[in-house]
Amino acid sequence: MKDHDEPTTDEPLAGEEAAALAALRRDGVPPAAVEERVVEALRARGAFARRRPRWTLVLGYAAVLAIGLGAGRLWRPAPGALPAQPRFLLLLYQDVGFQEGGPAEQRARVREYGAWARGLARQGKLVSGEELRDDGQELRPAAASAALSPERLHGEPRGFFVVVAPDAAGAAAIAADCPHLRHGGRVVVRPIA
Amino acid sequence: MSTAPAAPDDAALIAHFLERGDEGSFRLLYRRHSPAVFGLLCRLNGGREADAADLLQEAWIRAAASLRGFGGRARFRTWLCGIALNCHREWHRARGRETSLDTESLGDLGARPAPRAVSPQGGQITQVLQALPPPFLEVLVLHDVEGYTHEEIAEALGIEPGTSKSRLARGRRLFRERWRGPDTGGER
Numbered sequence: 001m002k003d004h005d006e007p008t009t010d011e012p013l014a015g016e017e018a019a020a021l022a023a024l025r026r027d028g029v030p031p032a033a034v035e036e037r038v039v040e041a042l043r044a045r046g047a048f049a050r051r052r053p054r055w056t057l058v059l060g061y062a063a064v065l066a067i068g069l070g071a072g073r074l075w076r077p078a079p080g081a082l083p084a085q086p087r088f089l090l091l092l093y094q095d096v097g098f099q100e101g102g103p104a105e106q107r108a109r110v111r112e113y114g115a116w117a118r119g120l121a122r123q124g125k126l127v128s129g130e131e132l133r134d135d136g137q138e139l140r141p142a143a144a145s146a147a148l149s150p151e152r153l154h155g156e157p158r159g160f161f162v163v164v165a166p167d168a169a170g171a172a173a174i175a176a177d178c179p180h181l182r183h184g185g186r187v188v189v190r191p192i193a
Numbered sequence: 194m195s196t197a198p199a200a201p202d203d204a205a206l207i208a209h210f211l212e213r214g215d216e217g218s219f220r221l222l223y224r225r226h227s228p229a230v231f232g233l234l235c236r237l238n239g240g241r242e243a244d245a246a247d248l249l250q251e252a253w254i255r256a257a258a259s260l261r262g263f264g265g266r267a268r269f270r271t272w273l274c275g276i277a278l279n280c281h282r283e284w285h286r287a288r289g290r291e292t293s294l295d296t297e298s299l300g301d302l303g304a305r306p307a308p309r310a311v312s313p314q315g316g317q318i319t320q321v322l323q324a325l326p327p328p329f330l331e332v333l334v335l336h337d338v339e340g341y342t343h344e345e346i347a348e349a350l351g352i353e354p355g356t357s358k359s360r361l362a363r364g365r366r367l368f369r370e371r372w373r374g375p376d377t378g379g380e381r
Contacts, residue, residue: 010362013337017372020318021337027228028235034246035223038253039216047257049214096201100213134217154200154221 049102085164087127087192088171090178091157097184112179120163125174127162162192203269211260223253226270230277236334237281239323248284252277267348271341275349278331285327321371329364336361 013021042048101109120126136148136156148156161178165171168191175187201209201218203225209218227249234245234252256263256276263272322330331350335341336357341349343357350357 010358010365011369013365013369017369018337020372021333021368024236024318024334024338025340026232028232028242028245030227030231030249031242031246034250035220035227037250038223038257039220041250041254042219042257043216045258047210047214048216048219096205096209100215102213149224 049100085166086171087162087164088168088174089190089192090161090163090171090175091188091190092159092161092178092180093155093186093188094158095184095186099184101183109179109183116177116179117161120161120174125163125165127164129161130159132157132159157188204265207260207263207269210257219257222269226273227253229270230273233274233334233339234277234281236319236322236338237278237327237330238284239319244284248277248280251280255280267345271345271349274335274339274341275351278350282327282331318372321368324371325364325367329360329367332357332360333364333368337365 012018039048100106117126117129134153136153137145138148138152139145163171163174165174168189171189171191175181175189178187180187201221203222206218206222209215210222230252231245231249234248235242238244238248252273256273259276263269267275322334325333332346335346335349336343343354343361346352346357347354352360
């Protein structure tokens with residue numbers, strides 16, 4: 001604070017007075033509806049791009065194609081229908097560097113992701129894939145569950161694929177071909193126990 | 194084990210929103226700063242949360258509309274608080290409680306009916322603050338409650354740092370008088 005050059009006579013507040021004011025310092029919890037009203041108002045003004053294709057749309061597109069090719073069973077495999085190979089979880093992150101692109105690019109990306117997923121399905125390598133919603137809860141021992149904050153959610157995966165591969169190197173090879181990487185996304189490969 | 198990436202800073206979120214119309218970046222920016230701005234508005238208007246919510250909404254809509262003019266000289270929150278304070282001032286003026294610095298002397302201010310707020314109870318301190326003229330209330334809250342510097346207050350309110358210091362001195366004096374009570378001779 002720089003009150004030493006105060007042009008008018010200023011007497012700092014006494015301890016009790018200062019403490020009373022300092023006790024007021026706390027964040028508020030605005031009603032959740034306010035955020036939606038703000039977003040809707042901005043959307044009406046054209047402030048936002050059209051929503052990017054969601055993972056569900058991408059996967060849905062791929063599923064339709066896969067079904068059309070007779071490979072749809074891979075999306076809802078019957079027990080025992082999958083090859084007896086190790087399974088791997090591909091976690092997809094969208095960090096700051098992820099390039100969402102404009103509407104034309106997003107349409108092209110639907111085709112790109114769809115072709116990639118369809119290719120995996122044809123080869124019998126794809127088990128499933130889903131998008132994760134932008135909310136969630138966190139549970140810890142001896143603590144009430146709490147909604148994940150936007151800050152935390154930002155670092156969480158945005159979607160996943162489950163694939164089968166002979167080994168970790170094979171899974172990494174699948175992940176390395178994922179179009180997500182070409183658009184600035186990040187893919188983490190984890191073996192399923 | 195991968196390490197979760199750090200959350201993008203305000204500048205990155207603003208750039209994503211402006212350049213790509215990215216709704217997610219805007220929502221993250223909103224959720225990061227709204228609790229503090231909402232808390233500030235609640236303190237300024239005496240805890241009327243419904244009014245504070247309306248002011249918060251108006252502040253964000255205005256901020257989004259003028260975000261391209263945000264030069265980054267100040268912290269984003271400081272800039273946003275400045276917009277929120279303008280909204281609050283207009284709201285206050287509409288309620289007929291705006292006080293002109295040009296026509297109201299400090300002596301006049303001291304003569305205004307003051308609540309008997311002589312106890313450090315939360316509800317009473319809110320009443321004391323609400324009795325302060327908006328220009329002094331804003332600076333007092335920003336400086337002594339929120340912890341802003343005079344430079345930041347000047348940026349938010351569009352005034353000179355010296356004006357901020359002057360208003361703080363007068364705001365503190367008014368606050369002290371009303372906090373201690375008029376019938377104690379300034380002493381508790």
